[in-house]
């Protein structure tokens with residue numbers, strides 16, 4: 537993606553609680569179903585945005601979280617939010633590339649990544665992150681996935697252009713296994729959560745943009761965002777975010 541497009545996309549998402557679909561209650565429920573972790577697990581949130589996941593995890597476990605994002609804007613927002621929530625002692629916010637982490641091997645008990653792995657490619661991300669996990673460590677990684685193999689043409693055409701590597705849940709499970717994980721569960725984020733926590737706030741933000749004077753790239757970002765929402769309205773039964781609950785398998 538070209539730089540000007542990414543800058544416009546970041547501007548559109550600045551000040552929102554989330555930069556992608558997710559839900560606090562869904563996350564809390566999911567945490568209840570993870571295998572036992574150490575009482576103060578070492579946690580990483582990769583592609584954390586302004587910290588929806590990192591803040592929840594730090595609060596829930598009262599344990600340190602390394603939160604990484606390549607956007608300086610989102611990292612600054614996370615610092616402000618962590619301070620406001622009294623969690624800044626627990627959250628280390630790092631502006632950096634989640635695909636080039638020079639962290640020690642086996643130092644993370646819970647690796648979290650919501651709506652971000654696709655930037656590296658799902659299987660590549662899992663392969664790069666697997667060595668970071670302690671023995672028996674858990675990874676929770678959400679990935680846009682097809683819920684069916686009978687994909688309607690408009691949805692296929694759109695995602696073929698926007699995210700050609702998008703796959704079915706079965707294929708994503710195989711990718712996770714190849715990357716060195718055991719698949720524990722694959723809950724789907726309900727489509728209502730997309731609207732309530734992500735698309736509705738995004739729609740309100742879009743409404744604040746002026747009708748004239750936008751750069752061509754800004755216009756493209758707005759058009760693409762509208763198109764993505766329209767598509768989801770029609771085809772949310774065919775695709776969505778699946779959360780892959782994974783455990784590091786022994787080599």
Ligand SMILES: C[S@@+](CC[C@H](N)C(=O)[O-])C[C@H]1O[C@@H](n2cnc3c(N)ncnc32)[C@H](O)[C@@H]1O
Pocket residue numbers: 553554555556557558582583584585586587588589604605606607610632633634635649650651652655
């Ligand atoms: C869809 S947003 C999700 C953000 C957050 N996890 C959430 O659910 O609100 C994807 C995030 O990945 C970040 N990102 C993309 N490529 C990255 C990279 N190579 N390293 C670190 N962060 C990256 C973007 O800046 C963006 O904040």
